[in-house]
Amino acid sequence: xxxxxxxxxxxxxxxxxxxxxxxxxxxxxxxxxxxxxxxxxxxxxxxxxxxxxxxxxxxxxxxxxxxxxxxxxxxxxxxxxxxxxxxxxxxxxxxxxxxxxxxxxxxxxxxxxxxxxxxxxxxxxxxxxxxxxxxxxxxxxxxxxxxxxxxxxxxxxxxxxxxxxxxxxxxxxxxxxxxxxxxxxxxxxxxxxxxxxxxxxxxxxxxxxxxxxxxxxxxxxxxxxxxxxxxxxxxxxxxxxxxxxxxxxxxxxxxxxxxxxxxxxxxxxxxxxxxxxxxxxxxxxxxxxxxxxxxxxxx
Numbered sequence: 190x191x192x193x194x195x196x197x198x199x200x201x202x203x204x205x206x207x208x209x210x211x212x213x214x215x216x217x218x219x220x221x222x223x224x225x226x227x228x229x230x231x232x233x234x235x236x237x238x239x240x241x242x243x244x245x246x247x248x249x250x251x252x253x254x255x256x257x258x259x260x261x262x263x264x265x266x267x268x269x270x271x272x273x274x275x276x277x278x279x280x281x282x283x284x285x286x287x288x289x290x291x292x293x294x295x296x297x298x299x300x301x302x303x304x305x306x307x308x309x310x311x312x313x314x315x316x317x318x319x320x321x322x323x324x325x326x327x328x329x330x331x332x333x334x335x336x337x338x339x340x341x342x343x344x345x346x347x348x349x350x351x352x353x354x355x356x357x358x359x360x361x362x363x364x365x366x367x368x369x370x371x372x373x374x375x376x377x378x379x380x381x382x383x384x385x386x387x388x389x390x391x392x393x394x395x396x397x398x399x400x401x402x403x404x405x406x407x408x409x410x411x412x413x414x415x416x417x418x419x420x421x422x423x424x425x426x427x428x429x430x431x432x433x434x435x436x437x438x439x440x441x442x443x444x445x446x447x448x449x450x451x452x453x454x455x456x457x458x459x460x461x462x463x464x465x466x467x468x469x470x471x472x473x474x475x476x477x478x479x480x481x482x483x484x485x486x487x488x
Contacts, residue, residue, distance in 0.1 A: 201256070202319040202320050202322070202323040203253050203256045203258055203323055204253075204254070205316075205320050205323075206253045206258075206305070206320055206323050206324050206327060207250050207251075207253035207254040209305055209324075210246055210249050210250035210253060211250050212308075213304055213305075213308065214243060214246045214247070214250070215243070217242065217246050217304060218239045218240075218242030218243045218246055219239060219242070220300040220301075220304070221238070221239075221242040221245070221300065222235055222238035222239045222242055224293070224296055224297055224300070225293050225296065226276060226280065226290075226293040226294060226296070226297065227241060227276075229279075229280065229283070230276045230279045230280065241276070244269055244272060245269055245272075245331070247268075248265045248266055248269040249265070249328075249331065251263075251265030252265035252266060252327060252330070253323075253327060258323055258326050258327040258330060259326055259330055260330070261330055261333045261334045261337060263330075266334045270334065273334060273335045274335075274338040274339055274341070276335075277290050277294075277336070277338065277339035278339060280293065281339065287336065287339070290335070290336070290339065291332060291335075291336055294331065294332040294335045294336075295328075295332055297328065297331075298324075298325060301324060301328065302321055302324055302325060302328075305317075305320060305321060305324055306321060359371060359373065359381065359385050359388055361388050361389060361391075361392035363392075363396055363398075364402070364466055364469075365466070365470060365473070365475075366473075367397070367398050367399040367469075367473055368399070368400045368401075368402070368466065368470070368473070369392045369393065369396050369398045369400075369401050370401070370402035370403075370462065370465075370466075371385055371388070371389050371402070371403055372404045372406070372407065372462065373385065373403070373407060374408070375407065375408070376408075376409070377405070377408045377415050378415065379414050379415060379418060382415050382418035382422070383418065385403070385418075385422060386418065386421065386422040389401055389403070389422060389426065390425055390426065390429055393426060393429045393430075398431050399431055399432065399469075399472070399473065400431060400432050400434060400468075400469035400472060400473070401426045401432070401433045401434070402433075402434045402435075402436060402462065402465045402466065402469065403419065403422065403433060403434070403435045403436070404436045404437045404461075404462045405419075405435065405436070405437050405442070406436070406437030406439070406461065406462065407437075408437075408439070408442065409439070409441070410439075410441055410442060410445065411442055411445060411446075412445075413451075416445070416449060419435065420451065420453075420456070423435065423456050432457065432469075432472070433456075433457070434457045434458070434459055434465045434468060434469060435456055435457070435458045435465075436458065436459040436460065436461055436462050436464060436465035437460070437462060
């Protein structure tokens, strides 16, 4: 650098870092394109990796210009959050842990800091140190943004998968024309109870069912909130013009309901799914003929 530039007045460390990032945007992007984080994500074209690097450098320059190098919510990061999340997600899908992804993001710091130091060969030591520290803080904030965004994406994925599992775990079965049933197995919590209500109501409409059976034979226990959800489900089914039958209430659940003081006097209950189905069939006008021990004769 010419002597008159080295001795020229300069702004704050954040201003200097922002100016440096704008000035060396292309060089930084080129160096980052060869780092594992970019190289592994943009495997088809290096030009794509360079373009992604330019976008991140632009975001960092904007954050530095705002002086909020420690703020992960700075507006400058908004435009690259989706891209950073996609990159972090791609590395996670390849089997890398969060710590390894964080290390790859941290590896982007050294090329930039080295380029900054080389860009100020004749500057006073204090000026170089302040600029380097500011840039280091900024890169640390970038790493925080990447991890926050990645964790948000992972949590959203987990939530979607949990909802899908709940839907799979609460299948609605068409037992007969006008009769649908939901056989529940396992722990029944508030979230699953809500899914049961939604899927059962949808089935009542789709199948034009007159009877809906809630079989809880496989549910070991319920709490007061879940019991209230079941009551609401029964009421909602009635509002849809169908009749709801609850079957398979275990002794422990019956005792819990009694202790909670819940009134099931208006709820139709049957000992098991077969009894509930027989009740619904009878309501539809069907006659049930029991086979003789020796087998039914020819008709």
